[in-house]
Amino acid sequence: MSVADPVRTTVPVQLVDIDIHLAPRDADELIGYMPAPWRDRLGDRRRLATRTAYLPFGNPARMDAFGPAGELPGTEPDLVRRQLFAEERMDIGLIVALPGQGPDPALNAAVAAAINDWQAATWLAEDDARLLGSVLLAIDDVAGAVRELERWAGHPGFRQALIAHDGDRPLGHPQYDPLWQAAARHRLPVAIHFNDSGRLSLGATPVGHFRTYVEYHALTHPLEYAAHVASWICGGVFDRFPDLRFVLLEGGFLWHRPVVARLMHLWERGVRAPGAVKDPLACVRDHIRFSSQPIEEAESVRDVQRLLELAEADRLLLFSSDYPHYDYDNPLRALPPTLAPELRARIMCENARELYGLPAVRPADRYDEP
Amino acid sequence: MSIVDAAVHPLVPDAAYAERLPNPWRLAMNLVPGPFGKLYEADVPDVGDPAAAGDEAALAHSVLTDDVDAALLLPRGRGLLPNPEHLAAVDRATNDWLHEQWLQPPADERWCGAIRLPVTDPVAAVAELERLAPVERFAAVLVPLRVHEPYGADRYLPIWEAAVANDLPVFVLDDLACAAELVRSPVGQPIHFAENDALRTLLPFVHLASLVTSGTLGRLPGLRLVFADGGADLAAPLLWRLDKDWRSGRVEIPWVEEPPSAIAWRHAAFVAQGQDGRPDGLSPSRELAQVSRSGEQVLYGSRRPGWDAVAPEDVLAVVPPGAAERVLSGNALDRLPRLRLSEEREEHP
Numbered sequence: 001m002s003v004a005d006p007v008r009t010t011v012p013v014q015l016v017d018i019d020i021h022l023a024p025r026d027a028d029e030l031i032g033y034m035p036a037p038w039r040d041r042l043g044d045r046r047r048l049a050t051r052t053a054y055l056p057f058g059n060p061a062r063m064d065a066f067g068p069a070g071e072l073p074g075t076e077p078d079l080v081r082r083q084l085f086a087e088e089r090m091d092i093g094l095i096v097a098l099p100g101q102g103p104d105p106a107l108n109a110a111v112a113a114a115i116n117d118w119q120a121a122t123w124l125a126e127d128d129a130r131l132l133g134s135v136l137l138a139i140d141d142v143a144g145a146v147r148e149l150e151r152w153a154g155h156p157g158f159r160q161a162l163i164a165h166d167g168d169r170p171l172g173h174p175q176y177d178p179l180w181q182a183a184a185r186h187r188l189p190v191a192i193h194f195n196d197s198g199r200l201s202l203g204a205t206p207v208g209h210f211r212t213y214v215e216y217h218a219l220t221h222p223l224e225y226a227a228h229v230a231s232w233i234c235g236g237v238f239d240r241f242p243d244l245r246f247v248l249l250e251g252g253f254l255w256h257r258p259v260v261a262r263l264m265h266l267w268e269r270g271v272r273a274p275g276a277v278k279d280p281l282a283c284v285r286d287h288i289r290f291s292s293q294p295i296e297e298a299e300s301v302r303d304v305q306r307l308l309e310l311a312e313a314d315r316l317l318l319f320s321s322d323y324p325h326y327d328y329d330n331p332l333r334a335l336p337p338t339l340a341p342e343l344r345a346r347i348m349c350e351n352a353r354e355l356y357g358l359p360a361v362r363p364a365d366r367y368d369e370p
Numbered sequence: 371m372s373i374v375d376a377a378v379h380p381l382v383p384d385a386a387y388a389e390r391l392p393n394p395w396r397l398a399m400n401l402v403p404g405p406f407g408k409l410y411e412a413d414v415p416d417v418g419d420p421a422a423a424g425d426e427a428a429l430a431h432s433v434l435t436d437d438v439d440a441a442l443l444l445p446r447g448r449g450l451l452p453n454p455e456h457l458a459a460v461d462r463a464t465n466d467w468l469h470e471q472w473l474q475p476p477a478d479e480r481w482c483g484a485i486r487l488p489v490t491d492p493v494a495a496v497a498e499l500e501r502l503a504p505v506e507r508f509a510a511v512l513v514p515l516r517v518h519e520p521y522g523a524d525r526y527l528p529i530w531e532a533a534v535a536n537d538l539p540v541f542v543l544d545d546l547a548c549a550a551e552l553v554r555s556p557v558g559q560p561i562h563f564a565e566n567d568a569l570r571t572l573l574p575f576v577h578l579a580s581l582v583t584s585g586t587l588g589r590l591p592g593l594r595l596v597f598a599d600g601g602a603d604l605a606a607p608l609l610w611r612l613d614k615d616w617r618s619g620r621v622e623i624p625w626v627e628e629p630p631s632a633i634a635w636r637h638a639a640f641v642a643q644g645q646d647g648r649p650d651g652l653s654p655s656r657e658l659a660q661v662s663r664s665g666e667q668v669l670y671g672s673r674r675p676g677w678d679a680v681a682p683e684d685v686l687a688v689v690p691p692g693a694a695e696r697v698l699s700g701n702a703l704d705r706l707p708r709l710r711l712s713e714e715r716e717e718h719p
Contacts, residue, residue, distance in 0.1 A: 169558035170565070205576050206554045206569075208519035214619045215579040218611040220556065223572055227555035230565040254607035255572075257649055261603070262568040264651025265644055271415055273562045281650055298610045298631075303661045307606065310649040310658055327618060 010361040011368055014345070015331055016352035017093040019193075019249050019291050019320030020084065020131070022074040024118055030099060033114035033121070038107065053202045054213040065324030073324035077123075084323060085130065085367035088331055091349075092358055094159065095123055095133050096249065100196035101140075101164055108138035108198065113148055116158075124157030128365055132356070134162035134191055140199060142175060146182045153186040159356045160247065161188050164195035170227045172235030180241045189245040189289070189355055192228070194221065221251030226259045233263055233283045236276040245355060246288050250322060253290040254304075257311040260284050284316065289355055291320035292347060293329040305336045314346045318355065371695075373682060374702040374709060375441040377598050377641045377671025378433050379543075380472065381424040382445050382464055390463035395456050399448075409547040409554075413563030414677060421675030426471070433674050434478055439699065440709050442509060442671075443472055443483045444541055444598055449548020450490070450516050458488035458498070465502055473507040482709065484512035484541050492525055496532045503536040509708040515544040515573055515599060516551050522580030530586060530593050539594040539705045542577065544570050567678075571643075574601040575608040578638055582612070582630040583623045587637050594705045600643035602668050606661055609634055635663065639701060641671035644680045647688025654687040665693030669702045 024030040031042050065073035065083065074080060084090045097115050101108045119133040135152045137145040145163075152158045161183050169175070171192075183190050196202075203210040205223055210216040225248045231237075238244060263280035266272070278286075298304050308317070319335075322328050335344055352358065387399045416422075421429035433441050445464055451457040468483045485502045487495040502508050511533050513521075521542075533540050553559050560566050574597040581587050581595075609631035616623070616630050626633070645651050646668070647659040659665070668689070673679045682698055689697045703710055 165557070167557050170555055170560055171557075173558075173561065200557065204552075205520070205556055205573070206552050207515065207517050207573055207576050208523075208552070210520070210576070211522070211580065212583045212619075212622050214612070214615040214622055215576075215583050217619070218615040219572075219575060219579055219608065222608060222611070223555065223569075223576070224557050226569055226572055227557050227560060227565070230562075230568050231560060234560075234562040234565050252607065252611055254610075255604055258571070258603035258607070258645075259568050261648055261651035262571060262643075262645045263564055265648065266564045266567060268652065269415060271413060271564045271567070273413075273564070294611070294614055296607060296610050297614060298606070303606065304610075306657060307661055310655065327614075 008364050008368070011091065011364050012361050013091040013353065013359060014349050015088070015090050016319065016349050016358060017084070017088070017090045017321045017323070017331065018247065018318050018352055019096050019293060020074075020093045020323050021325060022080065022095050022097055022123060022131075023072065023099070025071065025075045030111070030114050030118060033117040034110055038110040054210070054216045060326045062324045062326060062328055081367060088321065088323070090331065091130065091362055093131050094191075094356075095119060095131055096162060096191065096193055097134070097136060098193060098195045101138065102198040104198070105138060105141040105144070109141055109144045109148065112136040112138045116148065116152055120152075120155065120157065124155070128363070129157075130362065133158040134160050135188070136162050137179070139163045139167060139176065139179065142179050145179050149179070149182050149186070149188070153188065159188070161190045163190060163192055164197070165192055165221070165224050166197045166200045168199060170231030172228070172231030172233070172237050174235070177240065180237060180244050184241040184243040187243060189247050191247040191249055192225070193249040222255045225251040226255065229256065229259065229284070229288060230263060232287070233280045234273045234276060236273060238283050238287045239275075239277045244287055247291065247318070247355070248288065249291045249320065250293060251290070252294070252296065253292065253313065253317050254296050254307050254311055256284070256290065285312070288316070289351065290317055292317055292334060293320045293322040294327050295329050295334045301336045301338060305338055308336070308339070309343070314343050315351060317347050318352045319348045371437050372699050373438045373670065374699040374706070375433055375438055375672045376596070376669040376702045376706075377673050378429070378441050378443050379673065379676060380426065380429060380443055380445050380468075381422070381675070382467060383424050386467040387460065387463050390466055391459055395459040398456055399460070410563035410566050417677045419675045422677070429675050430478060433672060434480055438480060440480050440482060442706070443468060443481055444512055444543050445486065446543060447486060447514060447545040449545050450514055450518070450551050451548055452550040454488065454491035454494070458491050458494040461486040461488040462498060465498065469502070469505060469508075473505065482507045482509040484508065484510040486512045487529060489513050489517055489526065489529060492528050495529045499529070499532045499536065499538070503538065506708055509706045510539045510541050512541045512543055515542050515570065518552065520580030521577040522582070522584030522586050524584070527586060530590055534590050534592040537592070537707055539596055541596045541598050542574065543598040570599055571601045571604060572608070574638070574640070575604065578609075578634045579612055579630065581637070582626060582633050585623075585625045587633050588625060593637055595638045596641065596669060596705060597638065598641045598671065600640055600646065602640040602642070602646055602662050602664055603658065605634070605638070605640070605663070605667065635667065639667045639669055639705060641673070642668050642680060642685040642697065644678055644684055646685070656688060656690055659688045660690045664688065665690045665696055666701065668697050669705070670698045
């Protein structure tokens with residue numbers, strides 16, 4: 001440390017990005033972390049999730065995120081660091097690595113374990129601690145997911161659990177309690193993200209399937225996340241696990257308030273599940289957080305800003321870029337320009353620092369301007 | 371003050387079906403769950419309103435107060451019965467019951483009705499619309515919120531064309547449950563009544579997105595939709611998301627030439643609900659109502675005799691300044707031209 005920059009050895013943490021998609025270079029690298037029989041079984045397949053449904057694009061990534069030799073986005077360490085640390089000026093980021101899933105819970109668990117071993121051996125082995133890991137869990141085997149979470153719970157690089165968006169039942173169902181219990185015990189927030197769908201029909205809604213990617217991408221997450229939020233609240237999950245926290249990634253933010261307001265309205269009129277104690281708004285304020293990307297935008301910036309304020313973005317909303325995907329949000333431009341500086345700081349940094357227990361300063365490194 | 375009540379839900383008694391349905395459908399109705407279905411029945415609040423139990427005089431007394439000029443009857447059906455012939459027979463019976471019981475003397479002349487359409491058989495739906503459209507006191511058509519494919523699908527187009535040709539708005543309503551419907555969330559069946567009640571408010575936007583992206587609304591500028599189970603508060607957040615994906619993904623739907631929200635706002639309105647315009651579910655916010663365009667997009671509907679009925683003062687607490695008249699009657703009259711003609715209305719034989 002004695003040779004550190006004499007002017008500045010630490011930098012204040014001002015930008016936390018909670019949704020960064022990094023990946024093994026290719027399927028072979030991931031399979032290398034899998035034991036037999038999975039290594040042999042997958043050795044010839046190369047691709048874990050290649051089913052076609054809605055995506056009209058090829059690799060849905062920023063073109064400038066491909067490496068110089070055509071490396072896939074989110075795989076080339078120098079490029080990733082330069083784009084996140086130098087260009088985006090991100091201080092700390094959460095890795096969200098999603099290899100897809102299938103109908104076989106044992107295979108899903110093996111892939112999740114391999115992703116976790118890969119994170120630990122690569123990105124989390126760096127000493128800069130600017131990229132933190134998410135323990136990927138396959139929740140179609142709850143007992144197995146608890147074991148995988150326990151395997152990493154003491155690791156300093158893993159700061160949250162990560163599960164897929166889908167389930168056989170909304171996630172307040174008591175079948176998931178053992179996992180919530182383990183996550184709460186270890187004070188690890190549980191993030192949720194789309195991860196293909198091995199169990200459910202993609203794009204199915206209560207009134208039939210979406211036809212286009214535009215409809216699917218705009219609405220499927222609000223529909224799914226609203227079902228989970230209502231399920232946690234009405235199922236009394238937060239009464240049972242007061243230390244449990246959820247983070248809903250990439251599903252939007254503003255829709256949640258009308259849904260929760262409706263639950264609150266019902267609650268006040270006595271429409272509540274037997275035994276539920278914590279009211280819907282308190283459940284959201286204390287236990288549920290939302291990532292910002294894709295940030296809500298409208299013709300009237302003022303309307304967006306006012307709804308962000310009414311929906312309590314100052315405590316519930318956490319910035320995310322979705323790097324390196326095509327619909328990436330640039331942290332320098334994502335939020336309405338007229339937002340109050342205090343609210344901006346809450347969204348860009350403070351809410352995430354509180355949720356994940358992140359430091360107020362970090363060591364300066366070569367990506368910082370002198 | 372002049373009021374149009376755009377959402378009254380009379381209970382169709384079992385006897386209405388027993389008297390009107392031919393077999394085998396009369397027999398099949400015995401297998402259909404009763405009021406409120408069997409799905410979340412235990413949690414439905416009992417508000418002690420005799421009208422909720424089917425007392426028609428009590429319903430008329432509570433809805434047709436002196437300041438109400440007109441009230442639209444939207445009977446809830448018995449769910450999306452899986453056999454289209456069965457559903458068509460039940461809808462015909464419902465419409466006949468409504469016509470005979472509520473839309474002819476000695477019933478109060480302020481009642482008007484909506485024609486239920488059996489959407490799973492578009493040919494039958496169009497036939498039913500054309501059978502009853504000549505009855506002036508049918509002022510709208512009524513389709514179920516829950517279907518097997520969103521409403522932008524091509525096969526529904528003849529239904530919407532017939533509605534436009536007859537200048538009838540399309541009301542969309544969540545019916546009583548039938549056991550053969552799709553699961554009520556994309557991630558499995560919710561457990562509690564409150565979940566189901568909150569989640570269904572998102573479903574209008576699946577239909578609206580479908581109607582926009584398919585080009586249906588572009589082809590039918592005269593199509594007017596009213597979602598009778600609310601959703602006004604959700605319109606801005608969800609339609610903005612749709613706009614964003616349209617901007618980046620419009621190569622997939624090149625015929626959609628303006629932001630989906632702009633198209634949807636022109637065609638869709640929502641019946642008011644008790645929690646509208648209350649960001650915490652409790653305290654009214656006129657500001658939220660303003661962003662939600664409640665002044666233009668919300669219709670007052672009492673929702674009687676439901677447990678979640680609202681009164682005009684509940685709705686007026688959250689309308690933007692100057693919009694009270696529009697929400698209580700103007701927005702409904704804009705969308706229901708047959709109500710505007712009520713003064714010179716002639717009884718159809």
